[in-house]
Amino acid sequence: MNIHTQPQRTxxxxxxxxxxxxxxxxxxxxxxxxxKRDDAIEAIKHGLPTRRIESWHYTDLxxxxxxxxxxxxxxxAKVFAPIVEGSAVLPVLNxxxxxxxxxxxxxxVQSLSEKLVDGSIAPGLxxxxxxxxxxxxxxxxxxxxxxxxxxxGTELEKPIELQNVQAGGQTHVRLAVRVxxxxxxxxxxxxxxxxxxLVSSVSxxxxxxxxxxxxxxVQEQPETATHLAQFKAHIGKNAKLTLFVMNAGGKLVRQEVxxxxxxxxxxxxxxxxxxxxxxxxxxxxxVLDHAVPHTTSTEVIRNVVTGKARGVFxxxxxxxxxxxxxxxxxxxxxxxxxxxxxxxxxxxxEIFADDVVCGHGATVTEIDHDHLxxxxxxxxxxxSARGLLVKAxxxxxxxxxxxxxxxxxxxxxxxxxxxxxx
Amino acid sequence: MPAVQDTIDRVRKIDVDQYKYGFQxxxxxxxxPKGLSEDIIRFISAKKDEPSWMLEWRLEAYxxxxxxxxxxWARVHYPKIDFQDxxxxxxxxxxxxxxxxxxxxxxxxxxxxxLGIPLREQEILAGVQKTDASDLEEPSDNVYKSGRVAVDAxxxxxxVVTTFKKELAQAGVIFCSISEAIREHPELVxxxxxxxxxxxxxxxATLNSAVxxxxxxxxxxxxxxxxxxxxxxxxxxxxxxxxxxxTLIIAEEGAYVSYLEGCTAPQRDENQLHAAxxxxxxxxxxxxxxxxxxxxxxxxAEGKGGIYNFVTKRGDCxxxxxxxxxxxxxxxxxxxxxxPSCILRGDDSSGEFYSIAVSNGYQQVDSGTKMIHLGKNTxxxxxxxxxxxxxxxxxxxxQVSAHRKATNARNFTNCDxxxxxxxxxxxxxxxxxxKNSTAQFEHEATTSKISExxxxxxxxxxxxxxxxxxLIVNGFVKDVIQQLPMEFAxxxxxxxxxxxxxxxx
Numbered sequence: 065m066n067i068h069t070q071p072q073r074t075x076x077x078x079x080x081x082x083x084x085x086x087x088x089x090x091x092x093x094x095x096x097x098x099x100k101r102d103d104a105i106e107a108i109k110h111g112l113p114t115r116r117i118e119s120w121h122y123t124d125l126x127x128x129x130x131x132x133x134x135x136x137x138x139x140x141a142k143v144f145a146p147i148v149e150g151s152a153v154l155p156v157l158n159x160x161x162x163x164x165x166x167x168x169x170x171x172x173v174q175s176l177s178e179k180l181v182d183g184s185i186a187p188g189l190x191x192x193x194x195x196x197x198x199x200x201x202x203x204x205x206x207x208x209x210x211x212x213x214x215x216x217g218t219e220l221e222k223p224i225e226l227q228n229v230q231a232g233g234q235t236h237v238r239l240a241v242r243v244x245x246x247x248x249x250x251x252x253x254x255x256x257x258x259x260x261x262l263v264s265s266v267s268x269x270x271x272x273x274x275x276x277x278x279x280x281x282v283q284e285q286p287e288t289a290t291h292l293a294q295f296k297a298h299i300g301k302n303a304k305l306t307l308f309v310m311n312a313g314g315k316l317v318r319q320e321v322x323x324x325x326x327x328x329x330x331x332x333x334x335x336x337x338x339x340x341x342x343x344x345x346x347x348x349x350x351v352l353d354h355a356v357p358h359t360t361s362t363e364v365i366r367n368v369v370t371g372k373a374r375g376v377f378x379x380x381x382x383x384x385x386x387x388x389x390x391x392x393x394x395x396x397x398x399x400x401x402x403x404x405x406x407x408x409x410x411x412x413x414e415i416f417a418d419d420v421v422c423g424h425g426a427t428v429t430e431i432d433h434d435h436l437x438x439x440x441x442x443x444x445x446x447x448s449a450r451g452l453l454v455k456a457x458x459x460x461x462x463x464x465x466x467x468x469x470x471x472x473x474x475x476x477x478x479x480x481x482x483x484x485x486x
Numbered sequence: 487m488p489a490v491q492d493t494i495d496r497v498r499k500i501d502v503d504q505y506k507y508g509f510q511x512x513x514x515x516x517x518x519p520k521g522l523s524e525d526i527i528r529f530i531s532a533k534k535d536e537p538s539w540m541l542e543w544r545l546e547a548y549x550x551x552x553x554x555x556x557x558x559w560a561r562v563h564y565p566k567i568d569f570q571d572x573x574x575x576x577x578x579x580x581x582x583x584x585x586x587x588x589x590x591x592x593x594x595x596x597x598x599x600x601l602g603i604p605l606r607e608q609e610i611l612a613g614v615q616k617t618d619a620s621d622l623e624e625p626s627d628n629v630y631k632s633g634r635v636a637v638d639a640x641x642x643x644x645x646v647v648t649t650f651k652k653e654l655a656q657a658g659v660i661f662c663s664i665s666e667a668i669r670e671h672p673e674l675v676x677x678x679x680x681x682x683x684x685x686x687x688x689x690x691a692t693l694n695s696a697v698x699x700x701x702x703x704x705x706x707x708x709x710x711x712x713x714x715x716x717x718x719x720x721x722x723x724x725x726x727x728x729x730x731x732x733t734l735i736i737a738e739e740g741a742y743v744s745y746l747e748g749c750t751a752p753q754r755d756e757n758q759l760h761a762a763x764x765x766x767x768x769x770x771x772x773x774x775x776x777x778x779x780x781x782x783x784x785x786x787a788e789g790k791g792g793i794y795n796f797v798t799k800r801g802d803c804x805x806x807x808x809x810x811x812x813x814x815x816x817x818x819x820x821x822x823x824x825x826p827s828c829i830l831r832g833d834d835s836s837g838e839f840y841s842i843a844v845s846n847g848y849q850q851v852d853s854g855t856k857m858i859h860l861g862k863n864t865x866x867x868x869x870x871x872x873x874x875x876x877x878x879x880x881x882x883x884x885q886v887s888a889h890r891k892a893t894n895a896r897n898f899t900n901c902d903x904x905x906x907x908x909x910x911x912x913x914x915x916x917x918x919x920x921k922n923s924t925a926q927f928e929h930e931a932t933t934s935k936i937s938e939x940x941x942x943x944x945x946x947x948x949x950x951x952x953x954x955x956x957l958i959v960n961g962f963v964k965d966v967i968q969q970l971p972m973e974f975a976x977x978x979x980x981x982x983x984x985x986x987x988x989x990x991x
Contacts, residue, residue: 118559121917385908398920403890406921413914415933418905423932428920 071111079132080108083234084204087135091207093180100189104203112197119195122376122408123347128316129290132262136233139259144227147252147282147473151225154210159235161208170218170247176209176238185211188240188268192322198292202264205236216244216272223250223280223470226267230289232259238266245272245300250470253281253295256313260288267295271303273327278306280470282477285314287342294320299359301327308465309336310474311346312481321350325359325387334363335465337458337478340373340405341485347376354387363394366458369405370485379424380412387417394424399431399457401450455482518575524548527696530575534665534699537672547685547695554689560852561881561913562821564757564794572728572759574697636661638702638718650714657713659743660705664732667703674705678736682765682802682829690761690823691798694730698763701731706741706772715971717746728759735765737772739805744775746974757785757820762797770805770832775813777970778826779978782818784985789848789877792820799826803835806861811838813969815978816853817985825883827856830864830892837866840966842978844985845878845910854884854915859895859925870901871963874910875986885917888925895925903933904962906955906986959986 073081084105091101112129113120141157152166154173161175179185189206191199210226228237235257243249253267263285271277285291291314299305311317323332332352340346352361361381369375375398383390398407411424431453439449455478462474518529527548531541556567636650638661654661660671668675685695702718718733737743760782766774776799785792795818801810812826828837839855857866866886874880880903888895903912914931936958944954960967960979967975 122919388908400920400923400925403923405923406919408917408919410915410917411929411931412916413903413931413933414911415903415905415913416911418908418910418935420905421932421934423930424914425931426916426918426927426929428918428925428927430923430926 096186139231141229141231209238225252230257230261269297299330302329332361336365698732712743764799766801768808795819859892868899875906887919
């Protein structure tokens, strides 16, 4: 129970604090940026969040983060072929952005280190709140990434793929994107690599009036990596954001999604697939703020848990007092396929306006025996029948994305996961 | 729908801050000094003539309590409570131990009359007289007829009267105040007290363990179906007192009992604390049905005064095929912090939670349930209806969990919230934790206001707006009302109507 205890610093906490001291002189930015970094490391000095912190209830970071690897500036990381052919690739390799980036009409690309040096990114470095450990960790250590500005009215034909490729050690990256009024874009955020790394990655997206963006997060870290990521977005008037998250790797993974509708008519769609196998701990935490009237959102999360994996989905929909006529729906469905696996979910509604229609549903179950019987009665063996049903369960979410090339590309990633994890 | 018409009539008559039960009764009172210390606990224990093991138990809880922090995770806000500014013991002076209703202070009886509780209702009164007159007779058949309710009335800290005791005793049922049980059935109390809610459970439960002054005790022996509804009425009367009652209900193998609880308190400007603990134990094949209509004083229209209701209620389905069902109608209290839970330990056991939480004015409700599936083939069902009006905040917080060995655990949860007015808030915070692949959990929640279409449909048939809303609200909570015993269902519907006055239309 809540007996007073004097917390002792864990080895991971000590390692982070020491690393900050060592890295300090190498981190870009001074003045305002430096102040933010100092505040952030102060927050870490107070201790990583435990299950006593409500938003970390199912992911006790203090306990789970046991090892913090050292920075390894010499490690090499290689660019991946993009998920969708022909995409413009902006790679961050072992925490460093590439100087030679493709030139696209209407798109301005800057390395984030430039923005840190000139201090213009400083206001965006504030963590979300006192429990925002990922924000604090990233703010303290972030050294590079990209700032992408898509000009008003630009319609990109091919996706932009932001690749964060780690090579072991620590990687702290920030990807900031501004999409101007009426612009249209598909952005892929690829999180991968091949080391026992600690990765923190924060993506920031601002959508201008009437902009339309599909943002795909594809996380395929190796089974040794700790991946702590945050996606933050502001959706302007009549703008539409479709966020697709696919988690298919990592040892300890937390993907936070913090979205706010800031203009009337804004629409947000979240589609998520969490494929959890082996000894993975995978957590998707969403906080959605409906801050203005007449905005809509739907969220569908599908989870598959096998092996000894532990899955978490927390989703909170906040409807502010003046956000009348909000329409928000959230569903979280989980297939729990092994007795050693576990899944916890907390779908919250926090509603301060009366003229709203909000709902959520959540289920946790195993494969429907009737469905299995149906297939097996037709001569499909049990293993294949199960595979078919599980795949159909998650593929349904992918198929909702209208772009065929994207659907095909994601289904290919899905197939790959099923091949490795059977 | 006569009840609905009745609700509307009541609503018209009473303003939001005209709390119906806001009278105060002038009765001589025996009080312990203000504040909390080991001496106060010794004083309470001595007053109650308790055995030494009980005092030790209390002191241990108190020492534990000193090491705990007040919980802050609930969505309720209130100024810090000064635990040294509360009287922990207040007993009506004139009734050291009433043997029958006629011995009870008439002032007290008047209180209950004002409350309209069944204690003095005609048929029951007749029943009491009959029992008194025919002490030595065999129990008559009408004991088993429905519609009669045995009542234990708890006034501030002390149980003042328990009716129908003799008839119940003939059926083998023990129904008395807990202090009496500690004296007369120490072996039962010692065996079960704290076995569901341990002394170290949480801040308020620990405080209760240290200072609880009275409450009800029910023991239904093996194979007995309790012949009548059992009921307790709690009332906080004295100024600056806290009420800490403790209820313990045990249903042995194959037993059945239905228990009702009602609460009121006078209208005061300051806040009063109520920290109760309820423990239910159901052995093999036993069933306990626990219904609450909670109507503590909610504070006035500006949010001044009212009861802080911090209650720990937990049922333990200890035996196979046992069942515990909680039904609650929460309309009162400035702050409610209450999570009646079921521990489904026995194989094939089941738990139910039906709740209506109505908040108006500046009330804050944070209530829900916990269903902990431990045994095999256990099932649970949660139906929660929250109605928020005025400036109130209404939160459902519930947990459903299936442990590794809880194969075939099954849960269905439905929580709906209705918002009336744009200054209030409705929140849903469910926790679902599955550690077993055969678990099947379903959860659904919605939040909305009364739809214009529904209102139009009703009004178009000539029903005025206010009545239309009352009708729709009553329809909204119907699933839960149906679970209440008949006598309570009517009262609950009236209460909901009264609670919502000032917000409708």
